[in-house]
Amino acid sequence: MTEEPFDLRLRLLDRQVVDRDGGLVCKVDDVEFDRGPDGTWHVVALLSGPQALGPRLPGRLGRWVMAVGRRLSLHPDAAPRRIPFERVTDIGSAVSVDRTRDQLGVAALEDWVREHVIDPIPGSRHESE
């Protein structure tokens, strides 16, 4: 994109992902690369969730995070949640994407906790007063 060197580790990794309504989506836990026809490597997706974060944590702790993630996962494949890089509109103090959190569907735990823990409590749908 830019000619100047762009430090992925400093400027992209571990940044907050923000959706088009300003909602907080996830962290950039890892990134996916692909090799173009001309032999250069490109970032093709942002990865998040335990399957992306786990490998970046040391040894047993990392494996444990991935195992817990697999156990909690509703998806049979238990792959990292993926946000295609085309969705990214801006990289600043946060990474902005052009979809909503629900459209991206990257937060299965959020959905589960919402349905089973928070929604049953009275007042969960109301603004604070």
Add this chain to the structure above:
Amino acid sequence: MKRVLSVFLGILTAIGGFVDIGDLVANALVGSRFGLSLAWATLIGVVGICVFAEMSGRVAAVTGRGTFDLIRERLGPRVGLLNLTASLLVTLLTFTAEVGGVALALELATSVNYLLFVPVVGLAVWLVIWRVKFSTLEDVFGLLGLALIVFGVALWQLNPSWGDLLHQIAVPQKPADEDVATYFYYAIALFGAAMTPYEVFFFSSGGVEEHWRTKDIGTARANVFIGFPLGGLLSLAIAGCAAVVLLPDGIQVDTLGQVGLPVAVALGKLALAVAILGFVAATFGAAIETGLSTGYATAQYFGWQWGKYVRPRQAARFHTVVLLAVIAAVAGVLTTADPIKVTEYSIVFSAVALPLTYFPILVVANDPVYMGRHVNGKLANGLGSVFLVVIGIAAVAAIPLMLITAAGQ
């Protein structure tokens, strides 16, 4: 008017963070044992928290990112997770102590055993976090916490030899019957209490809750430079009262009642009632801050939606963490562990966790790509660097001193 109100955010964090249960007791305890000869530790702590709270507030206003967001981003997932674990333990310990403190203050007012109040206090704290708007919360507790000014009035009414008190502050001298290790142990306790990490988590996240923008940097600064020194002044007044009333009689503070005793001596029953109201407000406010901070820190590390500016169901994981923290705190107090001891430990452990919290703030506040023209100036950098050294020394010394002195015995 809105500007004036928003300064209450600073006062709330200051009263709640500076004068919470542990500080009430630590300051009174130190006052009754060391006079004002340790006031320097509180004063250094006030300057330190001002320096770093200003930076974290400025970063929050410019970028909309809370402090733990930055910790993860700059320290990476490994050290960030270590930091999260340590911060959560310290914050939970403090949360437990605050819930116990509210219950102890209610016991003072009613003579009903504090343990009976604990579940009710826990429920009340959770309900406020669940339902009450952020701005209401800060106005109410900021205002009620000001009742602690009664300690200042009491000190004035006691009419001590001001020259002597100022001399104790200006030329600190360790009392002859205390040993050096104990003296410095309490210095670190006061310093750790002044700079507790949850204060910056809460302050920066509160700024995001309030939708601070670059134009609100002035408000953030006013909060910091009015609120925190005011909290420090109240701390000194509490220590001063104890130094004047309790020290000469050799009374050592180990209950909340003894903290309020000088107020009763100086001004009578009604003033004591005001002081107890102040205790309840300060500890309840701090309980809410610490409870929210557990959620802020966790959600910001993992990138979850957090905050009271959205409906609870839109921040489901955040509210689940807070709910679990409330349950843990209530259970913690119900073990009948002395809440005052719990806080004393929590402030010393905070001293250990301080460098990991404050270092990333300094780094990010220096990043021109991030901060644009609001990047740190020379003064902020100079003070920030000096304080990192001080914080480092305190962190290294805290645990050995705790072991040598048997936690200040």
